[in-house]
Structures are given as structure tokens and as C-alpha cells.
Amino acid sequence: MSIKTFKGGAHPPERKERSEEKSIERVTSVSQVVIPVNQHFGAPIQPLVKVGEYVKAGQKIADAEGRMTVPVHASVAGIVKKIEPRLQSNNTEGLCIIIEPKEPEEGESSTDFMPPLDPFTCSKEEALARIRAAGIVGMGGAGFPAHVKLAPSKPISVVIANAAECEPYLTIDARTLVEMPEKVVEGVAMVMKIVNAPEGVIAIEENKKFAIPHVEKALEAFSKARPGINIRIQELKTKYPQGGEKMLITAITGREVPSGGLPMDVGCVVQNVGTLCAIVDAFKEGKPLIERGFTVTGAACKTPKNLVAPIGTLVSDLVKAGILEIDEENLARVVFGGPMMGVAVPGYEIPVQKNTSGVLLMSRDEAQYYTEETCIRCGRCMRACACRLSPALLAVAVEAGDYREAEKIGLLDCIECGTCSFVCPAHRQLVQKFRVGKQILRALKQKESQNAR
């Protein structure tokens, strides 16, 4: 099998060995859940429950009208204790619904799931409605509503299961492939059916080769059960940001997603492994997205683990319950997500949400911090940029406030993967500048279009 990749990128230290071989552990009882109302990319939604109300696991507790909205469900059965703003993993305070678990009364079920639905026989509309009703968003990190992604307005030729897991430290996708390959394969088949794609590809980076035999076995079993569905494995070079949607598409199909366009413009749909499992659960069990797998690791974590926990579980509660042990003395940085794109947060009393792929507890040694020095124009960022954006020149334009030039270089095409900042020998905060610059440029463009009207 040929190993494919994209141009550019870098090799950050992988540091996956801590949790790579730890089986996924299921967290069943928690003392409370803090469920953020808004966990998706799109329009905000509102709570549907009141303080004091009893809710079942899987019951919808927040929703709104609108295409870019996704409902949120109670992840445990219990009583709504509070509805108040709390610190979320994106470092902003957002409205959260706090539920304290309580056993249901005699004869009552503690869950409120939907009836199972067969995606291979139901209509496309039914399937998309189910995915929205199950509250599924992209679980790789972006939190993009899945029902929008799976309703492309253009024909799709390839469905790609993103198991690249190019972020260092994280191992949950690899563990999922090893432990539940059937589910991933089935998820790919379901998505292929929904978007009517003839081909499915499960993309795995080379450093997770050990998962390939498991997936191969599952593919074999699946092709016997449902012949005629074309799914294959594609090995990819271990390189960051291989798991970026655009890079993955380019590596596998050779096509480039046009600037300002979407994967569907080149006939692709990419879904993260976790999302695919959630889709399978939503159809087969009628279970909404109320729990997810994530990796807890880092040198300050004495017990690196791959966990599946209810959405809204506070990391601090996992410590209290003895599931995690933290080297508090040595802990210097807490990151929600991977080390390349994750968000550093001021503590770990923060809930796991739908897009939390990992929690990093970095030690003093790991948590490097540098002051910015002057650019020596070495060009490392230019060669590393997977979007070929000339970060060194882009940074000059952004710093000078020349947003016209910055847009020309491709500020809005930046995928914010952070490779430029990683390779910079002067520790320039390049991607950080581009994040701010993108927001300013978008605001400027909006103003311009308003004035033009």
C-alpha cells in the first residue's frame, strides 16, 4: 500500500506512548455534569428545561430553530440544579445546565432514547433529521453540525474517515480503531449511504499502523455482511497537520479544496472517527451524542488514560473520583484539545464537551513558553505551511495593518494549524497573529459590504 501525504507540514514530538496502549475506560457514575448549552459551530441555542426539573439521559435540554443549530441532550438522568454561565473549554463563560444524577422512580427508565432507525433503508431526509436530533457535531475539534455537512449540495465521490490523529499526545481515535473497528466501518458505510458516495476511505497515519489489522478484519467481516460497499484503508505519512480536512483530502484524492470553498466542492466528505461512532449509535441505538471518548495525558498526569465519559463531566470531578491522578506540583499548563490547536485553560474544573478530543496536563518541562524574537526570515514557516501561505510575509502585512495585502497572500485561507509557530526559530507568534487578523479582516469586509449596499 502506498503511503500518501501532502506538501509541507512538520513533525512535532508525538508523545503518544503514554496512553497509546491504555484501553478505553468507561466512566459511568459522576457526581454532576455541567453541560454547556452551546457546543457547536453555528447559531446559539436556548435551554428547554427549568431548574428543579427531572431529566432522563438522552432527553433534549436545549435547542433552537435554524439550520446551523444542534440540540443538546442531558448526559445523565437527574435533576437540573442550576442554569448559569460557567467557564467552558474555549476559555469563555457560556451558559451551562448543571445536572445532579438521581435514580429514576420505580418502574421508570433512566434513559430517553429515540427508536432505532436503519439508515440503509430510510430516506435521506429521515437520516439527516435523525443526525440533527441526536445532536451530532464534528468531534475532531471544530464542532461543525454533522447534519449540515452530510447534506452537501454537490455530488460526493469519497467519504473519508479521519483517523489521522495528527495532533501529538492524543490517542483516542487510535484506541477506537483498535477496540471498535466495526463501528467505524459501519459509520463510514452509513455516511456513504446518506451522501450517496461510491467510495469510502479510512485514513490512518503510519505511526498508528498497529490499528490497521483490526480495521482490515472489521472490513472483511463487514463486506460479508453487506457486500458491494467499497471501503478501503489508506495509510498516510505521520506529519502534522495530516488530519486537517483539506490536507487529508489532498493526500488521498490529490484534489485541492478551492479557496473559500468546502470539501464538497471537490466531492469529499470528511468525518472524524468519533463522529462516525456517534452516528452509528444514533441510528442503531437511537442514542444521542451524550458521551464521548477523549485522551487524558501529559507528563503531569500520573494516570494517562483513554476515557469515555458523559458530556459535561468536569475533569476535576474525575480527579475527585480517583479516576485520574494529577501531579499538582508539576502541573504547569492545562490544555483542552491537542497541543497544536488546543486551548490552554486556567484550571481543570471545566466540562468535557462534544468537541473535546483530549485533556493535556503538561508538566513544567513540557509547558514551554518563549518570548517573541525578531524574524530572521529563514523561511521555515513558508516551507511548513500546508496551505502555502508565506506566513513570514503574511505576518509583516498583518502587523502593518495592511489587510488588503494580507487577504491577497491568503489570510482567510489559514487553517490555524499552528505549524508556522511551531517551526519558527525566533518563536514568532505567527498563527496567533493570523487568528486575530482573520477576525479583523472579516469585520472589515462585513463593514465594506454594508457600506456598498
Added chain:
Amino acid sequence: MPDKKYLLSSSPHLFSPVDTPRIMLSVVIALVPATAYGIYLYGFPALAVVATSIVSAVAAEFLFRKLIRQSMTIDDFSAVVTGLLLALILPPSTPLWMVALGSIFAIIVAKEFFGGLGANPFNPALIGRAFLLMSFPAAITSWSMPHGLALPADAVSAATPLNLVKQGNALADVAKYFGASDVGAFYRQLFMGYRSGCIGESSILLVAIGGLFLLGIGVIQWVVPVSVIGSTFVFSLLLGMDPMLGVLTGGIVFGAFFMATDYATRPLTPLGQAIFGIGIGLITVLIRKFGGFPEGVTYAILIMNAFTPFLNKLRVKKYGFVPPPKPAKPSKEAVK
């Protein structure tokens, strides 16, 4: 929540171990073979030139940054690189006060006046040499034959191969001047480096080893050196000069690997770098053929440095580039 404070910063939270001092030190390491050979060829005076140049460069940067109350930058080793590079492109017999003056000029005028590391438009070491060449043309163009580590009473003044060619000597006579039996042996001798010239540029072999080391560890890229050396060869051939001699003598290989690849003053984009390198080759050959000096690498690189900001506009097409929609042509009725 524990009251202790955690580090908060925007991602990424990992950093490559390659930093500015490490890059600069690797350039110094790459220059060690050529420097050592220069000292072997010309003895103590060469060592004195190298030491003077480095010390005055670092001291100039230190004092200037102190004077203008800016952050101290001598620990990034860039001044060491500038000092060393300047020493290696000077004749071994250069008076030490001139060396110091050139080095100070390179650091303060060519580098710090423009904002220091990374902000200088022209290569500081070459500016230093150009400044000395214009101020003291006699001293900077007086060469001596290699005399080894033995201290000669007075260095025998000699001509460089390019001097002799410029004066209209035939290649075979030039070979004889350097004690080579025929042209082929002369080429081999030039490649190994036993000839009169600047301290660090004579041995093509050792310069290339240093350059390939930098290429191998990814400090420099191949586009600039290949285009400089390749175009010098081609343009020499086109102008009826001996292309092998053109590449093996003078400072073209040294310039290609260590001067033209200077981060701050070469273009950042691959296409820009290729044009930059070809320009250097062309201008070098033009100066050698038609100019007043026998050698032109210094000016060729400095002239092309001036084009760098424009060459930086030749960017690679970004990922997923879509050509902007052409403005619709006005309809014929509108024109009427």
C-alpha cells in the same frame, strides 16, 4: 479550583527545538573547515584577521545595542557569523585595523541602522567588504601566495587566477603560474584550494563540504546555491570564458553557499530565489568580463539584494488558489 496559576497562551503549545542561536552556530560550524584551511595556508596573519573581525563585530553590536538601549542580541551569534564571513572574504594580508573598521561598519551601518537581525536589506559582511574595497582598494586587492604556517619575513605579493585572466593571460600560463603542469591538474588544484585569494574561499572542496552540511541539516535550501553556481557556469560559457575556471576561482562557490543564502537578504519564495541566484551569476560574469574588477561576486550579490523585496512578490500559489473572476467586459452598447 486550585489557586495556583497555570500558563495561559494561545496554541500551539509545542515548539521546535531549532532556534536562532542554533542556526547561527551551525553556520559557524559549517565554516570551520574553510577557516582552518585558510589559517593553514596563510598562517598567523589569517588567524589574526579572523579573530579581529569576529571580536570587533560582536563588540560593535554589544556597544551599539547598549548605546541605543535595545535588547541585547549578541547571544544569538549572528554577529559572530557576520564577523567570520567578513574575515573569510578578505585577503590574509589586510591590516588588522582595516579589518576591525570593516567589521564595525558591517554591523553598525549595514545591520543595526536598519533594525538589526533580519531587517537589513543588504548582506552586512559584503557591505563590510565593499566598504573596505572602496576605501582602501590597494590593500584589499593585494594578494599573497600561500606560505603555510611559517611566518614569512614579507609576504610575496602575487596575483589571483582571475587577475591573471583579466590581464589577458592564457589559461595554460595561469596554470603554470600556480605550478600546475596542465589545465586539468590546475582545475584539481583549484578544487582543493592551493592558490592565492581570500582567506576562506580558496578551497572549493571545503567550502562545499560546509555548504552541503548546511543543506543536509536544512539550514539552507538548494535553490540559491544551485542557481548561482549553475548560472555562473552557463553565462561564462555564453560569454566565451572558461566556465570551469569561472566556477572554481574567485568567490562564487563561497558566495553561493554562505553569502547569497543569507536569510535576511535573499528572497523567501522559491521562484524569487531562483531569479535571485540567476541574477547573481549573470552580474558576476558581466563584471568579470566587462567590469573594472577581476571579481564581481560581492557586487553581484549586493545588487541582487536590492531586488529581494520585489522578488518576494513572486509567491507560490496558495492552497486551493482560485483565479479572481475577471471583471466583465462592458457590453458593446455601453461602449457606444
